[in-house]
Every structure is written in structure tokens, then in C-alpha cells.
Amino acid sequence: MPRTTRAYSISAESIAAERERVGGDPAKMDVSNVVKLDELELRDLGPRDVHLRILAASAEHNIDHAATADTVNIAEMRGGRIFPGNSALGEVIAVGDQVTRFREGDIVITHCNGDPDEYGFPLRIWAYDMPESTGWYAEEAVVGDWQIIPAPLNCGLNLWEIAALPLRAPTAYHMWRRALGMYRLKVPRERQAVLNVLGFGGGVSELFLQLARAEGHNAFFCSGSPERRAALEKFGVVGIDQKAFNRFASDDDVKAFRKHVREITDGRDMHIVCDMLRGPVFAAGLAASARQGVNTSAGWQLSQVLEYNTTILSVKQITLDHTHYETIQGCWAATELYGRVFQPTIHHEIYSFEDVPRAFHEMHENTQTGIPIIRVAEDLPDAVSGIVGES
Numbered sequence: 373m374p375r376t377t378r379a380y381s382i383s384a385e386s387i388a389a390e391r392e393r394v395g396g397d398p399a400k401m402d403v404s405n406v407v408k409l410d411e412l413e414l415r416d417l418g419p420r421d422v423h424l425r426i427l428a429a430s431a432e433h434n435i436d437h438a439a440t441a442d443t444v445n446i447a448e449m450r451g452g453r454i455f456p457g458n459s460a461l462g463e464v465i466a467v468g469d470q471v472t473r474f475r476e477g478d479i480v481i482t483h484c485n486g487d488p489d490e491y492g493f494p495l496r497i498w499a500y501d502m503p504e505s506t507g508w509y510a511e512e513a514v515v516g517d518w519q520i521i522p523a524p525l526n527c528g529l530n531l532w533e534i535a536a537l538p539l540r541a542p543t544a545y546h547m548w549r550r551a552l553g554m555y556r557l558k559v560p561r562e563r564q565a566v567l568n569v570l571g572f573g574g575g576v577s578e579l580f581l582q583l584a585r586a587e588g589h590n591a592f593f594c595s596g597s598p599e600r601r602a603a604l605e606k607f608g609v610v611g612i613d614q615k616a617f618n619r620f621a622s623d624d625d626v627k628a629f630r631k632h633v634r635e636i637t638d639g640r641d642m643h644i645v646c647d648m649l650r651g652p653v654f655a656a657g658l659a660a661s662a663r664q665g666v667n668t669s670a671g672w673q674l675s676q677v678l679e680y681n682t683t684i685l686s687v688k689q690i691t692l693d694h695t696h697y698e699t700i701q702g703c704w705a706a707t708e709l710y711g712r713v714f715q716p717t718i719h720h721e722i723y724s725f726e727d728v729p730r731a732f733h734e735m736h737e738n739t740q741t742g743i744p745i746i747r748v749a750e751d752l753p754d755a756v757s758g759i760v761g762e763s
């Protein structure tokens with residue numbers, strides 16, 4: 373008999389209805405009207421599958437993109453409905469008869485590399501554009517065993533902090549190792565040991581800057597949120613108030629930012645910039661870049677199309693890098709750094725499963741003070757009872 377679970381979905385129909393309600397402007401959409409509690413039929417457990425009970429998940433920005441259809445209408449492209457959620461922590465409740473790496477009772481995290489290419493990079497993302505994939509804003513899930521990694525329960529983080537990382541940490545890890553590699557191709561360690569690294573507001577950037585700090589570099593976090601800046605200052609990351617530069621609304625704001633960066637870096641500027649937002653942030657990141665600098669991104673929250681002066685970038689030897697997500701091996705490696713390097717800032721409220729639509733509305737409104745976490749399971753297994761923290 374098919375097994376069903378409660379799961380959130382985004383349908384092309386609910387996107388269209390909400391679009392119509394707000395006169396067609398995606399910026400005015402209330403995503404809590406689009407992300408809806410639904411029922412999902414789980415596939416039968418195959419020989420290499422695991423059956424998970426989802427304990428916690430982090431709210432990810434790709435849901436905002438899916439619910440507003442501001443980039444592509446992924447629900448429509450996937451046949452009218454998707455079951456989103458590609459970052460979760462769960463308990464294995466059953467395994468197929470060929471699964472050897474996991475067993476019932478294991479606590480695991482997911483990764484969202486849904487379809488690795490020949491070098492391991494994702495052609496598609498799980499629970500987004502990967503056909504047939506269903507996500508983890510659900511009470512239960514059945515996935516292949518290659519889609520999960522043992523949760524590092526002894527890493528020093530609490531359960532909610534671990535749940536903040538499965539998508540954002542591999543993204544930051546990949547961006548950091550790639551950006552650093554590119555910079556080092558141009559300027560080896562022998563010539564310059566300490567770099568200036570800048571990140572703009574957001575969970576991935578925070579983790580990127582923690583990687584930079586862990587390797588002894590100077591790190592700067594330009595965010596509009598005082599809470600998020602204060603959280604990073606504890607790790608020696610210098611805060612820059614993005615709102616003091618009017619979020620780079622005009623050329624004069626960008627110039628003022630550039631001048632400020634000059635001052636706080638003793639005239640050396642930024643060697644590596646992490647910009648997940650694009651839009652006006654892109655110009656500010658370029659303006660603050662040092663010669664040979666690397667500007668890396670895996671996001672396009674504020675715009676998809678950029679304009680830049682190739683002559684200036686050539687003369688300054690600037691590299692623009694675009695990444696998507698880690699290889700599966702890279703996701704395992706990033707997990708080794710939980711707690712040692714990655715210490716995520718989480719939003720002060722842990723949302724309940726019923727609160728998922730509100731969590732996404734508040735993410736859209738940019739009122740959260742850290743990475744938003746959803747507690748999916750009320751009853752938690754003994755294996756995690758020692759690291760539950762406050763909820």
C-alpha cells in the first residue's frame with residue numbers, strides 16, 4: 373500500500389493566483405500564500421534507498437525564488453507542482469536490503485547535488501530542477517543512500533545549528549576553495565600570506581568568511597543587519613553597515629563604500645569577494661576589489677544580469693567566478709568542518725512545521741536575524757537529546 377506523508381508544495385496554480393492578487397509584481401507577493409501544506413506519496417523503498425523521518429530543516433532562499441517565480445517558474449516547468457526542501461536533518465527509519473553505509477536509527481544530513489556531471493558538479497539540484505525529486509519540508513522521505521551523509525553529532529554544534537548547514541556549508545566551502553585557488557594561481561602564498569576577504573549579507577557569506585578567518589585571513593561582512601554583524605564580530609570578522617551606504621543605490625554610495633574599504637584595509641582593498649546577491653551589490657564588490665581579485669557568486673537574489681567594464685577588469689586582472697553547488701565528495705568534506713569552522717548564526721525563533729509558510733514570508737521580508745530553522749518532528753530520538761539546545 374502506498375505511504376503518504378505531510379509535505380509542503382508549491383504549485384503553478386497558487387503562484388498564478390498570488391501573482392494576480394498583487395497585480396503581477398513578484399516583489400509584492402506573500403510567499404506564505406504560495407507554500408502550502410499538501411500530501412506526498414512516498415515511493416516504495418528500493419534496495420539502495422533509505423526511509424527518513426525528517427527532524428529539522430533550514431529555510432532556503434531557493435523557495436523564495438520558486439514561490440515568486442522571479443527567475444524561472446520551476447513549479448510550472450516541473451509539471452505544475454514541486455515539493456521543495458533541499459536541506460534537512462533526519463533519522464533513518466528503514467533501509468533497503470543493499471544499503472551498507474547506513475542503518476536504522478542513524479542521524480543523517482542531506483545534500484542537494486541531485487545529478488552530478490562527469491566531474492561531480494550538479495547538473496540539477498535535488499527538489500528543485502531534478503525531475504521526480506521531492507523535498508524535505510516533509511515529515512518523511514525516501515531517497516537513495518547517496519543523498520545522505522552521517523550527521524556530525526559530536527561537532528560541538530547543537531541540533532538546530534547542524535540543521536542550518538547542509539545546503540549553505542557546501543556552497544560556501546566550494547566557493548571558498550575555488551576563489552582561493554584562483555587567487556593563488558595569480559598571487560602565490562610566497563608573495564602574500566594574508567588576504568582581505570569581503571562577504572555581503574547572507575548565510576552563505578557568513579560561512580565563507582568563517583573559512584577565511586580559520587585560515588588566518590582578514591574578513592569583512594557588509595550587511596544591513598546589526599544582529600548578523602554582531603554575531604560575526606565574535607569570530608573576528610569586521611562588520612560594515614550596508615545601510616550606511618544606502619545599499620549602493622547610487623554611484624556616490626558605491627564611491628563612499630570604496631573609500632571606506634580603502635581606509636579599513638590600509639589601502640590594500642579586497643582580494644576575494646563573495647557576492648550572493650548581485651544587483652547593486654555587484655558594483656560595490658567590484659569597486660572594492662584589489663588587483664588580481666576574485667569575485668565569486670552562487671546566487672542572484674537581487675538580479676540575474678550584470679553589467680561591467682571588461683577593460684577595467686582586464687587591467688585589474690579581476691576574475692569573476694560563478695558556482696552552483698559542491699560535488700558529493702565536497703559535501704562530505706564540508707561536513708568535517710561543522711563546529712570547527714562553521715558556526716552558523718541561527719534566527720532566534722525555531723519555527724514549527726505548521727509555521728513553514730510564515731518562515732518563508734519572514735525570509736522574503738528580510739526580518740530574520742540568522743538562518744531560519746524548522747523543527748519538523750515534535751518527538752526527537754534519544755540520539756540527539758543531548759544537543760537539542762533551546763527551541
Ligand SMILES: NC(=O)c1ccc[n+]([C@@H]2O[C@H](COP(=O)([O-])OP(=O)(O)OC[C@H]3O[C@@H](n4cnc5c(N)ncnc54)[C@H](OP(=O)(O)O)[C@@H]3O)[C@@H](O)[C@H]2O)c1
Nearest residue numbers: 433434543573574575576595596597648670671673696697
Ligand atoms: N547555488 C547555491 O547552491 C546556493 C546556495 C545557497 C544560497 N544561494 C542563493 O544565494 C542567495 C543568498 O542566500 P543565502 O542563503 O546566503 O542568504 P540568506 O541567509 O537567505 O540571507 C539573504 C540576505 O540577503 C540580504 N538582502 C536582502 N535584501 C537585500 C537587499 N535589498 N539588498 C542587499 N541585501 C539584501 C540580507 O542581508 P542584510 O543582512 O544585509 O539585510 C540577507 O541576510 C539566494 O539568492 C540563494 O538562493 C545559492
